[in-house]
Amino acid sequence: MDQVIIVSFVLSVMTASTPLLLAATGELVTEKSGVLNLGVEGMMLVGAIVGFATTVHTGSSLLGVLAALLAGMAMSLIFAILTLTFLANQVATGLALTIFGTGLSALVGASYVGTAVEALPRVLFGQDALVYLALVTLFVVAWFLRRSHRGLVLRAIGDSHDAAHAIGYPVILIRYLATLFGGAMCGLAGAYMSLAYATSWAENMTAGRGWIAVALVVFATWRPIWLLVGAYLFGGIMYGSLAIQAAGAINLFGYPLVVPSQLVSALPYLATIVVLVVISRDRARIRLNAPACLGRPFHAAG
Amino acid sequence: MLLRLEPRGEHSRLWTYASPLLALALTVVTAAIIFSVLGKDPLQSLYVYLISPLTSTTGLPELFVKAAPLILIGVGLSLGFRANVWNIGAEGQYTLGAIFAAGLALSYPDAPAILLMPAMMVLGILGGMAWAAIPAYLRTRWNANEILTSLMLTYVAQLLLIYLVTGPWRDPEGYGFPQTALFSSNATPPMLVEGTRVHLGVLAAFLVAIIGWIVLTRSVIGFQLRVLGQAPRAARFAGFSQSRLIWLSLMVGGGLAGLAGMFEVAGPVGQLTPSISPGYGFTAIIVAFLGRLHPIGVIFGGLILALSYLGGEAAQIDLRMPNAVTGIFQGILLFFLLACDVLILYRLRGPKPAAAGGA
Missing domain, CATH: 1.10.3470 (ABC transporter involved in vitamin B12 uptake, BtuC)
Structure with a gap:
């Protein structure tokens, strides 16, 4: 019996952490190339509704997932053109992307509220393919950044775009590719929300997960494997907060402690703040691991 | 690339103030396109959106x-x-x-x-x-x-x-x-x-x-x-x-x-x-x-x-029209504004002459 509970707990935590892991893996690659895209929340929302609408109309969840991926990429392309070609401020452009994505997804999604789709087909241990794709992608990214030549080039561009440019690496092109990869992963994260996590669409359904994913990259101090730890930690907190709400009270040494559901809902956000503080207070560690050119525009002279 | 950015070497005062106006104009044009994609008459929609709120006595x-x-x-x-x-x-x-x-x-x-x-x-x-x-x-x-x-x-x-x-x-x-x-x-x-x-x-x-x-x-x-x-x-x-x-x-x-x-x-x-x-x-x-x-x-x-x-x-x-349209326009306005702001520090130039090109 206990074993069943533990297995079901692990599987639920995996479900809750998958969208965070997908989005954070994409954002990690983007940031490693020196680009700070704060539009994760907006890209996830657009991915969620495009994936959902495509699945409703075609009946194929595979097409839905692909469409979400492309939608996330299209959103990140807007960001890339503005910040990399037009040298716009990355923080402000990221915020604009989130405002735009929130509005766009609400407009498109208005006619899909109340519709349901079949959940993504399960492939292994009752989990769908995206759960495993998230894990595989993370390990591929970890290998790519640490072990491959191209990964080294990407990190070099993130750490010193002037030096990388002087050696002859195409700084802007690689930053475009890293940003588009980030967008694609956020699109997938959105698709997971609407096609697997909820199997329905609701306005603002990501509820800050995009921002938590951005925070996770800081939590991991830009190291992919720690992203896995962070995503499962937050997946656990989110699952725990849902479980407490469902139970209605916490069993505190035999005494039921009734907690307002809003306080429980606030736990993931409060945990994000706590985790950020714990990691960031070590200034040297942040400075050592953060891409040195993060958020800085690059313009080749001449 | 067809167009290049060339640093001005200074802040352009003109573009500091012209950039928001250009961004607003571009947003209105984009809004008209979005209205026609949604199957509405673009001119009438723009009137409803930008003028009609101000015409009633309580508007201003x-x-x-x-x-x-x-x-x-x-x-x-x-x-x-x-x-x-x-x-x-x-x-x-x-x-x-x-x-x-x-x-x-x-x-x-x-x-x-x-x-x-x-x-x-x-x-x-x-x-x-x-x-x-x-x-x-x-x-x-x-x-x-x-x-x-x-x-x-x-x-x-x-x-x-x-x-x-x-x-x-x-x-x-x-x-x-x-x-x-x-x-x-x-x-x-x-x-x-x-x-x-x-x-x-x-x-x-x-x-x-x-x-x-x-x-x-x-x-x-x-x-x-x-x-x-x-x-x-x-x-x-x-x-x-x-x-x-x-x-x-x-x-x-x-x-x-x-x-x-x-x-x-x-x-x-x-x-x-x-x-x-x-x-x-x-x-x-x-x-x-x-x-x-x-x-x-x-x-x-x-x-x-x-x-x-x-x-x-x-x-x-x-x-x-759903209220979400407002958020879309606000996002687009900020996009255009941030893009136009490049003109404050850079000027747009045509392609480099062929002799200097290739880089």
């Missing part, structure tokens, strides 16, 4: 009512953005200001207005400041990124608001709706113009913008904020205290957002409900940029974005 006053919170928050944010302090949690600070002021208004509904109104204003400011003090402390003491902490606190503030209006502060005679009792007339800001909803907060917004202008251009603090944003190293060598400026930016931003929240719930809304803001805290970010991070510019930015809210409501009624 309503524009100022909607602009007031945007200007209040926008002035505070623009001071912080100049110093590269990214407080994007103004929405949460607005909510806390509203909650603090509402607590007083509901506890002492019969207190004389002459005492109650100033006390509510002070509490609104304190509420916003308290919420902004958390990211300020976490940034200066523990180096935590204020973008993420202030945004997370916005979600917490919204949950706190829902807890209050569905729980302890719910109006027992409200038929179970999640809302507090209506504020007493003593707790309602006086109207400045008879027969309209133009309240004291509108005057406050304009005063704050003028004070902000004086502080920014005529005071040492304003100078330090500008240096910190444009040349952080120079600011360090000059001995300006970075943490003091971070605290200042967040306290001013939070306090003004709290004041905006207080005026909004006490004035146009009249009670606490879960939907006391149509995203003013986020829209004010666009207002600050559109106003060139200048308090006087923020007034114009606030009026323009206020029109987008009124236009959105009109389009909802006349064109049966």
Whole structure:
């Protein structure tokens, strides 16, 4: 019996952490190339509704997932053109992307509220393919950044775009590719929300997960494997907060402690703040691991 | 590439002011295209969106009512953005200001207005400041990124608001709706113009913008904020205290957002409900940029974005368009603005001559 509970707990935590892991893996690659895209929340929302609408109309969840991926990429392309070609401020452009994505997804999604789709087909241990794709992608990214030549080039561009440019690496092109990869992963994260996590669409359904994913990259101090730890930690907190709400009270040494559901809902956000503080207070560690050119525009002279 | 960017080597004054106008024009053209894609007559839709809200007798006053919170928050944010302090949690600070002021208004509904109104204003400011003090402390003491902490606190503030209006502060005679009792007339800001909803907060917004202008251009603090944003190293060598400026930016931003929240719930809304803001805290970010991070510019930015809210409501009624269109236009406006701003530091040039090309 206990074993069943533990297995079901692990599987639920995996479900809750998958969208965070997908989005954070994409954002990690983007940031490693020196680009700070704060539009994760907006890209996830657009991915969620495009994936959902495509699945409703075609009946194929595979097409839905692909469409979400492309939608996330299209959103990140807007960001890339503005910040990399037009040298716009990355923080402000990221915020604009989130405002735009929130509005766009609400407009498109208005006619899909109340519709349901079949959940993504399960492939292994009752989990769908995206759960495993998230894990595989993370390990591929970890290998790519640490072990491959191209990964080294990407990190070099993130750490010193002037030096990388002087050696002859195409700084802007690689930053475009890293940003588009980030967008694609956020699109997938959105698709997971609407096609697997909820199997329905609701306005603002990501509820800050995009921002938590951005925070996770800081939590991991830009190291992919720690992203896995962070995503499962937050997946656990989110699952725990849902479980407490469902139970209605916490069993505190035999005494039921009734907690307002809003306080429980606030736990993931409060945990994000706590985790950020714990990691960031070590200034040297942040400075050592953060891409040195993060958020800085690059313009080749001449 | 067909076009190249060539550094000007200086700030272009012309484009600093022309860029918002170009961005607005491009946004209107894009809006027309979106309207026709949605199957509406673009010219008629633009009329409904941009002109019709102002033609009715209540139109212009309503524009100022909607602009007031945007200007209040926008002035505070623009001071912080100049110093590269990214407080994007103004929405949460607005909510806390509203909650603090509402607590007083509901506890002492019969207190004389002459005492109650100033006390509510002070509490609104304190509420916003308290919420902004958390990211300020976490940034200066523990180096935590204020973008993420202030945004997370916005979600917490919204949950706190829902807890209050569905729980302890719910109006027992409200038929179970999640809302507090209506504020007493003593707790309602006086109207400045008879027969309209133009309240004291509108005057406050304009005063704050003028004070902000004086502080920014005529005071040492304003100078330090500008240096910190444009040349952080120079600011360090000059001995300006970075943490003091971070605290200042967040306290001013939070306090003004709290004041905006207080005026909004006490004035146009009249009670606490879960939907006391149509995203003013986020829209004010666009207002600050559109106003060139200048308090006087923020007034114009606030009026323009206020029109987008009124236009959105009109389009909802006349064109049966979802309200979400407003958010799309606001996002597109900021996109164009950020893109046009490249012209301040760079000029567009044609392709390089063939002899020099190839690079």
